[in-house]
Amino acid sequence: AxxxxxxxxxxxxxxxxxxxxxxxxxxxxxxxxxxxxxxxxxxxxxxxxxxxxxxxxxxxxxxxxxxxxxxxxxxxxxxxxxxxxxxxxxxxxxxxxxxxxxxxxxxxxxxxxxxxxxxxxxxxxxxxxxxxxxxxxxxxxxxxxxxxxxxxxxxxxxxxxxxxxxxxxxxxIDLKDVMSLKTQAMSMIKTLGNISAILSFLIGGVGILSIMILIVNERRLEIGIRRAVGSRKRDIVYQFLIESSFISFIGGTIGVFISLISSFFIFKITNLPFTLSPFGFIVSFFASVLIGIIAGIYPSQKATKIQPVEVIRK
Incomplete structure (x- = not known):
């Protein structure tokens, strides 16, 4: 017909x-x-x-x-x-x-x-x-x-x-309709993925900030002694920025590999082609380090304000 x-x-x-x-x-x-x-x-x-x-x-x-x-x-x-x-x-x-x-x-x-x-x-x-x-x-x-x-x-x-x-x-349905629907779906997935990534980085940053503040409070004596023997404020800042970025890098590395393994199994179950983005890996690692540095700025500045005399007195 x-x-x-x-x-x-x-x-x-x-x-x-x-x-x-x-x-x-x-x-x-x-x-x-x-x-x-x-x-x-x-x-x-x-x-x-x-x-x-x-x-x-x-x-x-x-x-x-x-x-x-x-x-x-x-x-x-x-x-x-x-x-x-x-x-x-x-x-x-x-x-x-x-x-x-x-x-x-x-x-x-x-x-x-x-x-x-x-x-x-x-x-x-x-x-x-x-x-x-x-x-x-x-x-x-x-x-x-x-x-x-x-x-x-x-x-x-x-x-x-x-x-x-x-x-x-x-x-x-013509092919243009299918392509349009697919583009919309991919755009929505990409947007949700970006929002999830931003939230993950924010939560991770807050977590690192809290940990670094606790570390500074626990190591007041060490910081005071270092200041007393001549360590510069810049050295204290570098130390805590390196520590915070290292914590963030380790967490980011573990997160990337867990997501890699889980994605592999999801794609295997759904019979979809599994592809890797080297650019995505590099961005993830650099973003992890950057979040660590940003989260470590306030604790490191707080550490430089510790006075050796007050620490020894306490």
Missing amino acids: IMQGSKLINDISPSGNKPFPVRYKSTILKSVLCVGVTPNYENIRNFHVATGRFITEEDNKNVRKVAVIGEKVAERLFKDEDPINKYILIWRVPCQVIGVMEEKGIDISGVDQDNQIFLPLNTYLRRFINKDYINNISVQVVDEKAIPLAKKEIEDILRKRHKIKNSDDFTV
């Missing part, structure tokens, strides 16, 4: 997806996104096979139990073994592997395309979810400039087909 109702659409590919457990011999993957697709899916999404073949019209028409697996799925299930023509158990359905997709990475919506399994759409609908409708349609327009008008035409066609007058029971 969409192809017939619009001249701005070049091709469409209906699909559906749901996670299922997958097994090959003794290796079990608890949850892999299985996607029911039509043969033109790889051209619309520009996502092609590296070895073997993709799903054909015959596979779809005859409801064949065949599967094209993502690069990560192949690596996790088969390791160094050739997966072509091997059988894997997807949920309760044995499927023959007919192809392995090229490495693609994460798409703009955050889905790891290498951790998917592609099935003929009819096989997916009948053998796996037992339904006769799909939840997604990928559309390829004739020209990028035609996207807004094509989007409007698709909405009109679907409203007419679904006999909708008021609120829609569907959503039409």
Whole structure:
């Protein structure tokens, strides 16, 4: 109906997806996104096979139990073994592997395309979810400039087909919408991260300030004796600034490594790519030292005001 109702659409590919457990011999993957697709899916999404073949019209028409697996799925299930023509158990359905997709990475919506399994759409609908409708349609327009008008035409066609007058029971999203949402989400995460970092540094600075004041009070005798034997005020200031910056540096180092380890496990669980920013590391360490120096200014100045005579008297 969409192809017939619009001249701005070049091709469409209906699909559906749901996670299922997958097994090959003794290796079990608890949850892999299985996607029911039509043969033109790889051209619309520009996502092609590296070895073997993709799903054909015959596979779809005859409801064949065949599967094209993502690069990560192949690596996790088969390791160094050739997966072509091997059988894997997807949920309760044995499927023959007919192809392995090229490495693609994460798409703009955050889905790891290498951790998917592609099935003929009819096989997916009948053998796996037992339904006769799909939840997604990928559309390829004739020209990028035609996207807004094509989007409007698709909405009109679907409203007419679904006999909708008021609120829609569907959503039409183009890549620009997805990119905009992703940019907004990343901006919000970045802002929250910056606020958290500022609060952490402030709390850390206050903590170091309190510790250094206690240290100065505990070491009044030592400071008084040093002043009595000729230590300059500048030497006292340097001593306490170095101590406060060292405390801050040690705390910052521990914090960075704890966050590094926890981030690694979070990214591992969510299957997102783990990247390190050397610039972020350098900034974190320098900021830690700077906070320590700032927090040590008042205690060091307080230490210089200690009079040797008063200390000895007490």
